[in-house]
Amino acid sequence: MAFGPHLLLATLEGLVTAAVLALTALGLSLVFGVMRIVNVAHGEFFMLGAVLAWAITTVVSGNPAIGFALALVLSPLIVGAIAWVAERLVLRRIEYNPEATIVATIGLLYIIQQLALTFYGPEARPVTPPFNIRIQLPWFGYSGYKLSIIAASALLLLATWFVLTRTRIGLVMRATQYDRETAQAFGIPVGRVYGAVFALGAMLAAIAAVLIVPIQQAHYLMGLDPLLLSFIVVIIGGLGSLRGTVVAALLIGVSDGIISVFFSPTLAKIIATLVVAMVLVFRPQGLFGTAAK
Amino acid sequence: MTEGSTARIYGLHIAVVAVLVALNFVLPEYHHAVLARVLVLAVFAMGYNLLFGYAGLLSLGHAMFFAAGLYGAGLPLYHLGWGIAAAFASGMAAGFVVSAVVGLLALRTTGVAFMIVTMMFAQVFYLVTLYFGEWTRGDEGLVLPQQARRIVFGGTALDLTDPTTRYLLAVSLFAAALFATLAVVRSRHGRVLVAIRENEERTRMLGYDTFANKLAAVVTSGVICAAAGAAYALLFGYVGATFASVQYSILPLLWVLLGGAATTLGPLIGTLFMYYAVDIASGYTSAYMLVVGVMLILLVLFFRRGVLGTVRERWARWLP
Amino acid sequence: MTPLLVTRGLSRHFGGLRAVDGVDFSLMPGEIRAVIGPNGAGKTTFVSLVCGRYEPSAGTIVFDGEDITRMPAHLRVRRGIAYTFQITSVFANLPVYDNVALPVQRTLTDGRSRGAVRHGVMEALERVGLASRAGVPAGSLAYGHQRLLEVAMGLALKPRLLILDEPTQGLSDGEIDNFIGLVRDIARDATVLLIEHNMPVVMELAQRITVLNAGRILAEGTPAEIRANTAVQEAYLGTTQEAGA
Structure with missing residues (x-):
């Protein structure tokens, strides 16, 4: 293949990565933005979404599209419920102390991973895509499903943006983010908002995982990469900024796609991680905003 | 601090080491081997505790210091045929270099950013061990040949594969790290570290260069962890990328939290307890990660001070 | 005699707020100088x-x-500039002894000698009358x-x-009297720069007074001169007298 088409292919692959990454990172960013905590178990909610999608599509027989549609609805709901319970039982009790929260969510990470390993097993399992259409471009054929991931992610991002900026729920969330005490004084049930935000963050990760699982396979250790990449996106994009998250996801996803096509993926990860660590070290103000210590 | 408590403190620490030496002669084979491993890992935990417990800096990347020692010792021994002493020294030197560089960079951040930056550097280190798989054999790792783990002084040969030699060397390393920690904690520098943990701005306004003190703590901690890693490679003959993975950054945190942060003997208690908890649990279930996860959550929910932290708070304020 | 401390501009x-705005200030060795001014005048920032x-x-x-x-x-602290915080920021979880041992061990040429540290700590604690409380956690002490x-x-x-930043805030009258004696005692071998709201304390202690308002120096002089200054009365003293009445 010539260089041009090769680059186009790499860009398309990168866009798929970016689409999934934007949703996952948005979940992490939302939780950090509103609750001021870092959820280390975020990648495990992603993994759980993928594993549940496999379970649901396996149970449902018939047209793969039916099972997949069901998974797209049920899997995020289950993951959201689990996250909500974890928030109420653990995070609320440690009063969202930043360091204790990190330790507690690491605990959560191990528990979820172990449960997945015990009940799902160590194998990587595929999920059948809801449809198999191949779109023929002049130089190569490309999976229609992958293109639909990009579209679905864009729609979901728009919906999230609408909820955050144009509805009462979004207003309540922004008020809580801005000043917790004042929000409480104005009768906003801060505790319930926190529970809901934590669940919503996990659901976004789960949706992203359901979308990607037909092309990536479900595995109990698949959560680490999305976690690290989400950190990277959130740090570069700036917290709480929906637009920043999307732009950074595009940047990271596409460049990751392109670098992975031309270089070794391990080297690509090394470079990306190192660059982001350096950004955090030398430009922390652009990353955690001014309110974080 | 009175003279009486100084005598009590040294008495306690010497007694602990004496008991460990005595156990060499009474422990059954299985527990003898387990304890040797626990002691080396406890040194890793002590290094972590120095930074997290005393200086109050929560790192999520200490696996890279342990692994720096592990590879710093294992690679030259395996590929270049270096002797044990040279390999151990090179492991510690690797720990010094890695911790100095990481400290200089990561200490520009604080709080949550510090945790994430250390985690990312550790991830880079881990990926590098995979990238150079030609030499490290990545996750599969290297098994150091038995004949290389032997040292000859004049007429006597010291064989690290012999259980008794291995155990006694592990105790020696543990004792050295324990008294080094004790010395640091009771020094001027140790008092400054605790002050930085409690209130960094106030410490600075008492005329202390807090950055330099924190950097010294990162390097001391890194070198102790690297010594543990180098000893692990030499005593147990295995060098693998697993030891550089995120899991080995989390485990010392867990051990220290359980045993009691900012206590000199807490890391040993935490490591010992967790090792056996996982060991016993794995008799019934393979779900060791579940044990780790549940322990972490229970600790932050109900037992923040850990075993010795609670003992110190309730009964023995003099514990260092 | 050359001044100990000089600031120029x-x-x-x-952001847009000029907390301190072109202050020219000088302080002679051995002086007790008070800096006064309304809230938000820029004293603590200065x-x-x-x-x-x-x-x-x-x-x-x-x-x-x-x-x-x-x-x-x-490094400024090492040159001899000490600052006591406006909001009490002792190391609450550490014993009183360790709180003082931290500064003592730094100033000693031989800070490793435990005897020398102990001597220095007890001497400082005796000067403020806290020697008997050396072993208790600082956080358990009464506010004063x-x-x-x-x-x-x-x-x-x-x-x-x-530099003492509002040292008498929250102290009882008896404690304030002791405190005045303590500052006089300190001033025998150090220069004292005092930010203070309590006017009787200022008038009794200060040899000269600098009045800050909106980040600038409004007036400077002896207590008598400041008392007589109409600009100061308008900007500041008037309100205190009302508050005190």
């Missing part, structure tokens, strides 16, 4: 610039003939005693310039 802006907690936006600071404008805070501990920590640095 010292300014600090926070002394924070002097001790290095903030970087100035413009201007210079010269201490004992040396330009310290860009010097890190901990925590303020005294804060002063003891400043004293233990053996400062040439001791």
Whole structure:
């Protein structure tokens, strides 16, 4: 293949990565933005979404599209419920102390991973895509499903943006983010908002995982990469900024796609991680905003 | 601090080491081997505790210091045929270099950013061990040949594969790290570290260069962890990328939290307890990660001070 | 005699706010100087610039003939500038003894000698009358005693310039009387720069008074001169008298 088409292919692959990454990172960013905590178990909610999608599509027989549609609805709901319970039982009790929260969510990470390993097993399992259409471009054929991931992610991002900026729920969330005490004084049930935000963050990760699982396979250790990449996106994009998250996801996803096509993926990860660590070290103000210590 | 408590403190620490030496002669084979491993890992935990417990800096990347020692010792021994002493020294030197560089960079951040930056550097280190798989054999790792783990002084040969030699060397390393920690904690520098943990701005306004003190703590901690890693490679003959993975950054945190942060003997208690908890649990279930996860959550929910932290708070304020 | 401390055009802006705006200030060795002014006049910001907690936006600071404008805070402390915090910030979880041992061990040429540290700590604690409380956690002391501990920590640095930021805030009348005696005692071998709201304390202690208003020096002079200054009365004293009445 010539260089041009090769680059186009790499860009398309990168866009798929970016689409999934934007949703996952948005979940992490939302939780950090509103609750001021870092959820280390975020990648495990992603993994759980993928594993549940496999379970649901396996149970449902018939047209793969039916099972997949069901998974797209049920899997995020289950993951959201689990996250909500974890928030109420653990995070609320440690009063969202930043360091204790990190330790507690690491605990959560191990528990979820172990449960997945015990009940799902160590194998990587595929999920059948809801449809198999191949779109023929002049130089190569490309999976229609992958293109639909990009579209679905864009729609979901728009919906999230609408909820955050144009509805009462979004207003309540922004008020809580801005000043917790004042929000409480104005009768906003801060505790319930926190529970809901934590669940919503996990659901976004789960949706992203359901979308990607037909092309990536479900595995109990698949959560680490999305976690690290989400950190990277959130740090570069700036917290709480929906637009920043999307732009950074595009940047990271596409460049990751392109670098992975031309270089070794391990080297690509090394470079990306190192660059982001350096950004955090030398430009922390652009990353955690001014309110974080 | 009175003279009486100084005598009590040294008495306690010497007694602990004496008991460990005595156990060499009474422990059954299985527990003898387990304890040797626990002691080396406890040194890793002590290094972590120095930074997290005393200086109050929560790192999520200490696996890279342990692994720096592990590879710093294992690679030259395996590929270049270096002797044990040279390999151990090179492991510690690797720990010094890695911790100095990481400290200089990561200490520009604080709080949550510090945790994430250390985690990312550790991830880079881990990926590098995979990238150079030609030499490290990545996750599969290297098994150091038995004949290389032997040292000859004049007429006597010291064989690290012999259980008794291995155990006694592990105790020696543990004792050295324990008294080094004790010395640091009771020094001027140790008092400054605790002050930085409690209130960094106030410490600075008492005329202390807090950055330099924190950097010294990162390097001391890194070198102790690297010594543990180098000893692990030499005593147990295995060098693998697993030891550089995120899991080995989390485990010392867990051990220290359980045993009691900012206590000199807490890391040993935490490591010992967790090792056996996982060991016993794995008799019934393979779900060791579940044990780790549940322990972490229970600790932050109900037992923040850990075993010795609670003992110190309730009964023995003099514990260092 | 050359001044101990001189600032020229010292300014600090926070966004659009000029917290300190072109302050020319000088302080003679051995003086007890009070800095007064309404809330938000820039007093704490001004002394924070002097001790290095903030970087100035413009201007210079010269201490004992040396330009310290860009010097890190901990080196200024080593040159002899000690700052006691407005909001009490002793190490609450550490024993009173350790709170004072920290500054003592730094000023000693042989800080490794436990005997020398103990001697220095007890001497500082005795000066403020807290020697009997050495073993208790600082956080368990009464508020007034925590303020005294804060002063003891400043004293233990053996400062040439001791900056006290609202030291009598929250103290009882009896404690304030003791405190006045303590500051006089300190002033025998150190220069004292005092930010204070309590006017009787200022009038009794200060040899000269600098009045700040909106980040600028409004007036400077002896207590009698300041009392007679109509601009000061309008800007500041009037309100205190009302408050005191």
